[in-house]
Amino acid sequence: MEKKYSATEEQLTYAGILDKGMKLGLLIIISTFAVYAFGILSPHIPLTSVSNYWGLSVHKYLEVAGIHAGWSWLFMLHKGDFLNFVGIAFLSGVTMVCFIGIIPILFRKGDKVYAVIGILEVLVLALAASGILKAGGH
Amino acid sequence: MKAWLRLSGVLLLLLVVFSGAAFAGHEEAAVQMASQGSSMPWWAWPLILFIVTFLLGIVAVLGGVGGGVLFVPIIGGFFPFHLDFVRGAGLLVALSGALAAGPGLLKRGMADLRLALPVALIASSCAIVGAMIGLALPTDVINTALGLTILGIVGIMLMAKKSEFPEVKKADSLSTALRINGIYYEASTGEAVNWKVHRTPTGLFLFIIIGVMAGMFGLGAGWANVPVLNILMGAPLKVSVATSKFLLSITDTSAAWIYINNGAVLPMMVVPSIVGIMLGSIVGVKILAKTKPAAIRYIVIILLLFSGMRALLKGLGIWT
Numbered sequence: 001m002e003k004k005y006s007a008t009e010e011q012l013t014y015a016g017i018l019d020k021g022m023k024l025g026l027l028i029i030i031s032t033f034a035v036y037a038f039g040i041l042s043p044h045i046p047l048t049s050v051s052n053y054w055g056l057s058v059h060k061y062l063e064v065a066g067i068h069a070g071w072s073w074l075f076m077l078h079k080g081d082f083l084n085f086v087g088i089a090f091l092s093g094v095t096m097v098c099f100i101g102i103i104p105i106l107f108r109k110g111d112k113v114y115a116v117i118g119i120l121e122v123l124v125l126a127l128a129a130s131g132i133l134k135a136g137g138h
Numbered sequence: 139m140k141a142w143l144r145l146s147g148v149l150l151l152l153l154v155v156f157s158g159a160a161f162a163g164h165e166e167a168a169v170q171m172a173s174q175g176s177s178m179p180w181w182a183w184p185l186i187l188f189i190v191t192f193l194l195g196i197v198a199v200l201g202g203v204g205g206g207v208l209f210v211p212i213i214g215g216f217f218p219f220h221l222d223f224v225r226g227a228g229l230l231v232a233l234s235g236a237l238a239a240g241p242g243l244l245k246r247g248m249a250d251l252r253l254a255l256p257v258a259l260i261a262s263s264c265a266i267v268g269a270m271i272g273l274a275l276p277t278d279v280i281n282t283a284l285g286l287t288i289l290g291i292v293g294i295m296l297m298a299k300k301s302e303f304p305e306v307k308k309a310d311s312l313s314t315a316l317r318i319n320g321i322y323y324e325a326s327t328g329e330a331v332n333w334k335v336h337r338t339p340t341g342l343f344l345f346i347i348i349g350v351m352a353g354m355f356g357l358g359a360g361w362a363n364v365p366v367l368n369i370l371m372g373a374p375l376k377v378s379v380a381t382s383k384f385l386l387s388i389t390d391t392s393a394a395w396i397y398i399n400n401g402a403v404l405p406m407m408v409v410p411s412i413v414g415i416m417l418g419s420i421v422g423v424k425i426l427a428k429t430k431p432a433a434i435r436y437i438v439i440i441l442l443l444f445s446g447m448r449a450l451l452k453g454l455g456i457w458t
Contacts, residue, residue, distance in 0.1 A: 015244035084405030128395035135273030
């Protein structure tokens with residue numbers, strides 16, 4: 001009975017990508033945090049000093065810690081704290097991959113409106129992820 | 139998956155405790171490093187954060203709310219972290235919960251892609267704007283607005299009605315053109331439920347506001363998504379709840395990127411929070427299967443009232 005009302009092909013494809021991506025992302029997050037917390041890779045900000053920074057506003061934190069915003073963490077992956085951004089970025093990127101996965105299916109089914117919505121969504125997420133958009137200081 | 143998550147949580151807990159202990163052995167003096175004026179070792183706050191988010195995860199499930207809506211006001215109000223980092227972590231907490239729930243909800247056909255996609259496009263675009271506004275405004279202004287929003291959510295929780303199967307006499311032209319309708323299998327009655335929606339343009343407009351607020355405060359937005367999808371647009375309650383949860387995975391993704399790219403994400407806060415709330419949610423679901431204490435909803439409301447007042451008074455400089 002339930003099978004008769006199962007989800008559409010694109011919905012199942014989306015769910016499949018999301019499932020794998022989420023599990024892998026979580027695994028990366030926990031592994032990289034282990035590297036950080038056990039001091040396997042020395043962090044940019046020493047573990048004992050993190051508490052001196054988390055009470056600051058983000059703008060002050062970046063200034064005091066000498067950190068550049070955006071994708072600069074990619075060049076600091078040898079630091080234990082910045083290694084964590086691999087998992088965080090991965091989890092934040094899974095949705096985009098899900099959309100990319102369903103767009104061809106939507107086109108094949110002739111569902112052009114939803115295919116365009118999918119493309120627009122990818123563009124919105126890519127814009128957010130690009131680092132082009134900077135928030136002003138306070 | 140649940141066993142996998144449980145294992146991850148236990149590993150993380152052990153990790154925080156033992157890495158702290160190991161560290162203590164080598165650098166005793168450093169472990170006594172003050173944490174915002176306290177004499178706690180560096181690992182104490184992440185450990186406390188893990189325990190509190192674990193409890194929040196249980197309470198959130200039993201109270202029928204998302205983790206993000208409890209996380210931001212409570213952690214922001216009572217922990218030494220700046221609100222910028224709390225909102226960044228709050229978004230990632232809400233995002234992780236939605237990513238974990240998404241596959242199951244989509245596979246069972248409870249969350250509906252056709253309903254979610256147009257809404258998500260609007261909400262995720264506006265969440266970017268909200269995140270940028272949130273990071274640009276002074277903290278006291280954000281705290282004041284957050285406090286008012288939380289108190290507003292309490293109002294919605296107390297007053298908003300829910301309808302299992304809202305009556306939709308005629309689908310509007312936009313939802314007809316987009317073919318936003320569906321059938322889902324209702325296990326409790328053994329029947330297939332046909333559903334369609336109306337008032338789609340108004341619903342889409344409201345998601346502009348919901349998206350901005352989600353990005354600005356890092357709250358997640360289930361508290362607003364469900365009433366709009368269910369009461370206003372007329373989607374069945376189960377479809378509304380499931381689609382709302384799935385929607386968060388898209389809305390919060392765009393806002394989370396803004397926080398990540400602007401530096402407002404601290405791994406030391408984010409990872410214990412994500413794992414804590416996910417494990418708490420799993421335990422909460424198990425408790426929910428056996429019993430649902432009626433009082434828990436009121437506990438959630440009291441928690442939100444208290445933390446909302448705290449944020450408001452903090453923002454106004456009355457209780458700093």
